Amino acid sequence: xxxxxxxxxxxxxxxxLSQLIQSELKDPRIGFLTVTGVDVTNDLSQAxxxxxxxxxxxQKANSLKALEKANGFLRSELGKRxxxxxxxxxxxxxxxxxxxxSHIEKxxxxxxxxxxx
Numbered sequence: 001x002x003x004x005x006x007x008x009x010x011x012x013x014x015x016x017l018s019q020l021i022q023s024e025l026k027d028p029r030i031g032f033l034t035v036t037g038v039d040v041t042n043d044l045s046q047a048x049x050x051x052x053x054x055x056x057x058x059q060k061a062n063s064l065k066a067l068e069k070a071n072g073f074l075r076s077e078l079g080k081r082x083x084x085x086x087x088x089x090x091x092x093x094x095x096x097x098x099x100x101x102s103h104i105e106k107x108x109x110x111x112x113x114x115x116x117x
Contacts, residue, residue, distance in 0.1 A: 002042060009084070010038040013047055016081050020074055021067075029066035031059045036095040040088060047088040050095035060094060067092050 018035045032054040039048040051067075053060045067074075071090055079087045 006040050006042055006044065009044060009082075010040040010047065012082055013040065013049075013078065013088070014038040016078055017049060017074065020077050024077065025066070025070055025073075027066040027070065029062040031055050031063050033063055036098075044084065044086065044088050046091060048091045048093055050093055052095050052098055064092055064094070 014035050014037065017038075021030065021033060021035070034052045035049060036052045037050040039050070040046070051063070053063050055063075071092075075087050075090060
């Protein structure tokens with residue numbers, strides 16, 4: 001039963017954070033950013049926020065710095081929007097799965113091209 005609640009809380013945090021980052025944060029360092037997933041610990045003390053940023057490494061680093069700086073604001077706004085006794089600590093990480101998937105797709109394309117020759 002607890003797993004279901006953790007999943008629901010994670011999805012709600014993902015939804016609310018996406019809206020907050022799009023509409024409330026005015027930091028120019030934040031580029032085109034997407035919240036791809038949220039993993040919440042069983043005791044709801046920490047939430048790992050997985051992000052996908054369009055751009056080069058410098059833009060990714062700038063976006064991460066801006067989000068770290070806005071961490072307190074984001075937690076307080078989440079507290080207003082989600083009815084929880086304690087809002088989890090937010091830990092931002094990059095989601096490398098999209099880049100990894102495109103790399104694998106490129107490799108498979110090269111293999112199939114070599115097989116036809």
